[in-house]
Amino acid sequence: MIALLMRDLRLAVRAGGGFGLGLAFFLIVTVLVPFGVGPENELLSKIAPGVLWIGALLACLLSLDRIFALDWEDGSLDLLATAPLPMEGIVSIKALAHWITTGLPLVLAAPALGVLLSLPPTGYLWVVVSLLLGTPALSVIGTFGAALTVSLKRGGLLMSLLVLPLYVPTLIFGAEVARRGAMGLTVETPLLMLAGISFGAIALLPFASAAVLRINLR
Amino acid sequence: MELSVKNLAVARGGVPVLEGVNFALRAGRALVLRGPNGAGKTTLLRTIAGLQPAFEGEVQGAEDRIAYAGHSDGIKAMLSVAENLRFWAQVFNRSEIDGALDGFNLRDLEDRNAGSLSAGQKRRLGLARLMVSGRQVWILDEPTVSLDAASVALFAEAVRRHLAEGGSALMATHIDLGLDEAEVFDVSPYRAKPRVSAADEAFL
Amino acid sequence: MSIWKYANPVTFIRTTDRLLPWLSVAAVLCLATGLIWGFFFTPDDFRQGSTVKIIYLHVPSALMAINIWLMMLVASLVWIVRRHHVSALAARAAAPIGATMTVIALATGALWGQPMWGTWWVWDPRLTSFLILFLFYLGYIALWSAIEDDDTAADLTSILCLVGSVFAILSRYAVNFWNQGLHQGASVMRAGAITGSDTEEKVSNVFFYPMAVSALGFILLFVALVFLRTQTEIRTRRARALLAREQST
Numbered sequence: 008m009i010a011l012l013m014r015d016l017r018l019a020v021r022a023g024g025g026f027g028l029g030l031a032f033f034l035i036v037t038v039l040v041p042f043g044v045g046p047e048n049e050l051l052s053k054i055a056p057g058v059l060w061i062g063a064l065l066a067c068l069l070s071l072d073r074i075f076a077l078d079w080e081d082g083s084l085d086l087l088a089t090a091p092l093p094m095e096g097i098v099s100i101k102a103l104a105h106w107i108t109t110g111l112p113l114v115l116a117a118p119a120l121g122v123l124l125s126l127p128p129t130g131y132l133w134v135v136v137s138l139l140l141g142t143p144a145l146s147v148i149g150t151f152g153a154a155l156t157v158s159l160k161r162g163g164l165l166m167s168l169l170v171l172p173l174y175v176p177t178l179i180f181g182a183e184v185a186r187r188g189a190m191g192l193t194v195e196t197p198l199l200m201l202a203g204i205s206f207g208a209i210a211l212l213p214f215a216s217a218a219v220l221r222i223n224l225r
Numbered sequence: 226m227e228l229s230v231k232n233l234a235v236a237r238g239g240v241p242v243l244e245g246v247n248f249a250l251r252a253g254r255a256l257v258l259r260g261p262n263g264a265g266k267t268t269l270l271r272t273i274a275g276l277q278p279a280f281e282g283e284v285q286g287a288e289d290r291i292a293y294a295g296h297s298d299g300i301k302a303m304l305s306v307a308e309n310l311r312f313w314a315q316v317f318n319r320s321e322i323d324g325a326l327d328g329f330n331l332r333d334l335e336d337r338n339a340g341s342l343s344a345g346q347k348r349r350l351g352l353a354r355l356m357v358s359g360r361q362v363w364i365l366d367e368p369t370v371s372l373d374a375a376s377v378a379l380f381a382e383a384v385r386r387h388l389a390e391g392g393s394a395l396m397a398t399h400i401d402l403g404l405d406e407a408e409v410f411d412v413s414p415y416r417a418k419p420r421v422s423a424a425d426e427a428f429l
Numbered sequence: 430m431s432i433w434k435y436a437n438p439v440t441f442i443r444t445t446d447r448l449l450p451w452l453s454v455a456a457v458l459c460l461a462t463g464l465i466w467g468f469f470f471t472p473d474d475f476r477q478g479s480t481v482k483i484i485y486l487h488v489p490s491a492l493m494a495i496n497i498w499l500m501m502l503v504a505s506l507v508w509i510v511r512r513h514h515v516s517a518l519a520a521r522a523a524a525p526i527g528a529t530m531t532v533i534a535l536a537t538g539a540l541w542g543q544p545m546w547g548t549w550w551v552w553d554p555r556l557t558s559f560l561i562l563f564l565f566y567l568g569y570i571a572l573w574s575a576i577e578d579d580d581t582a583a584d585l586t587s588i589l590c591l592v593g594s595v596f597a598i599l600s601r602y603a604v605n606f607w608n609q610g611l612h613q614g615a616s617v618m619r620a621g622a623i624t625g626s627d628t629e630e631k632v633s634n635v636f637f638y639p640m641a642v643s644a645l646g647f648i649l650l651f652v653a654l655v656f657l658r659t660q661t662e663i664r665t666r667r668a669r670a671l672l673a674r675e676q677s678t
Binding site: 022086 | 313
């Protein structure tokens with residue numbers, strides 16, 4: 008399991024697309040928003056938490072199809088299926104690798120991008136906390152979507168269609184934590200809901216992902 | 226413990242291609258599958274490897290004992306030859322890769338990126354993966370594709386050593402490897418009678 | 430004799446063939462009665478005017494939009510557990526109907542919302558969750574049509590339906606939390622509405638009875654359509670199976 012994680016991380020670093028692409032996309036989305044809505048600091052600081060969450064979500068989505076597609080194409084997935092690793096373990100590790108290469112950098116970059124959107128000072132902590140809690144759920148849910156569509160050629164668009172509705176609860180509670188935090192309100196309820204969704208998804212979804220992967224492999 | 230296949234029927238896309246297949250593969254033996262293209266050799270091997278469910282019948286003694294090498298080698302272009310091998314060794318809870326590097330003459334390529342290898346060299350790396358797996362039963366689908374004569378000899382030598390150590394091998398190949406221990410198993414007589422797939426049966 | 434004998438495609442077609450004419454007639458009768466009664470023989474609401482009459486379409490379609498997803502969930506579970514093809518095909522057949530019902534509910538809601546709230550659309554929790562439900566329907570239908578092998582498609586969509594149901598419920602609560610909303614509560618089924626002790630908050634009997642007839646009509650229409658569409662799916666599969674047998678001999 009550790010070997011699989013290390014291999015995926017190493018591949019992400021060497022292929023160059025892993026850390027870089029998602030982050031660059033996040034940056035571009037954040038930069039484009041002021042062009043779209045106008046440069047008033049007041050408006051920007053009001054929508055900053057939501058924009059950061061949407062940007063992180065889209066950056067996450069962008070890199071999902073790489074979770075299984077490469078291993079599917081070069082036959083590694085077949086070989087992994089005959090290896091002494093449980094399929095549930097494989098999908099969990101894949102999701103973890105995706106989070107480390109995509110989710111975590113987004114969390115760390117969010118404060119810097121918050122400056123560009125004049126995020127209120129009280130918001131930084133809660134934007135980071137909410138993303139830190141929410142991005143694992145995005146990775147795990149995305150892994151399920153990637154497993155569903157792995158056998159389809161050009162399944163990327165379909166995967167977005169399947170995954171985005173599943174992202175709704177995470178997005179709502181995550182952005183709510185960030186928004187309330189930025190406005191200096193109490194964040195307890197959405198924070199607990201967000202944590203619940205994350206841990207629930209991490210605990211249960213790998214079973215569904217493993218099941219659909221097995222179906223796709225046969 | 227032997228690998229045995231009892232009254233096995235295998236299906237491709239839901240339609241049975243082979244049926245009534247029976248054989249046993251003892252330790253130290255090799256079995257070479259023969260048959261025309263499309264006869265169902267790959268499907269049979271994938272079923273025995275557990276990658277797809279059997280249509281009928283059962284496979285015994287394959288669980289957690291097989292190492293499978295299919296048409297694609299599962300090599301990561303961005304990793305070096307040694308890293309590729311070490312990864313698969315770790316997946317199978319082992320660490321030794323020197324034997325495999327020497328056995329398939331990959332020592333000189335050890336630090337090369339796998340992406341820069343030729344097709345034949347990649348194939349050798351894919352086969353070397355079997356040696357690091359430490360599994361007893363090798364299941365090989367057209368293992369000698371894109372190998373030159375010298376490499377085929379290396380491969381035959383590796384199989385011979387594997388058999389001598391008490392392993393066994395099941396392969397689909399058209400090339401004579403010169404293995405004395407190998408029996409030939411022709412799949413053509415087991416062609417499934419034309420019938421509809423299980424999924425369709427309910428609709429007729 | 431158990432209910433599972435209808436899981437045989439041939440039995441299913443034979444049984445539903447007998448039922449379909451009755452169902453269709455009953456559906457048309459109920460819909461006609463409910464809608465004509467509702468549109469022409471009920472008084473206007475004292476505050477909402479004649480716009481209130483949209484409820485004879487709006488409420489039943491909204492009801493169906495949710496219940497069709499539930500039916501798909503049950504059918505998916507039956508497929509996963511017992512692997513009856515009819516069940517998987519029925520779920521497949523129901524999805525586009527459910528999506529249509531969702532669109533009807535959203536469209537009639539918008540038509541009513543324009544004069545009443547002064548806007549076609551608000552991000553009200555109920556409206557929003559219906560929009561999300563519509564997205565789930567779209568994803569489900571898209572996945573079905575993207576996969577060629579029927580059994581694989583049935584397996585994958587069943588699991589998607591299961592996982593989707595959990596997330597749909599989560600979305601419902603999330604959306605409720607996110608915005609408290611303009612939409613009135615679920616006023617139809619509240620006890621007072623049926624027993625008649627209605628206040629202005631609840632739907633009075635005058636409106637309730639035609640709406641109930643109309644809802645029954647929607648249910649019958651759905652059952653008839655699902656039977657018809659499932660039959661089509663079964664016959665398509667049958668034609669393909671016959672073709673495959675032809676080719677393999």
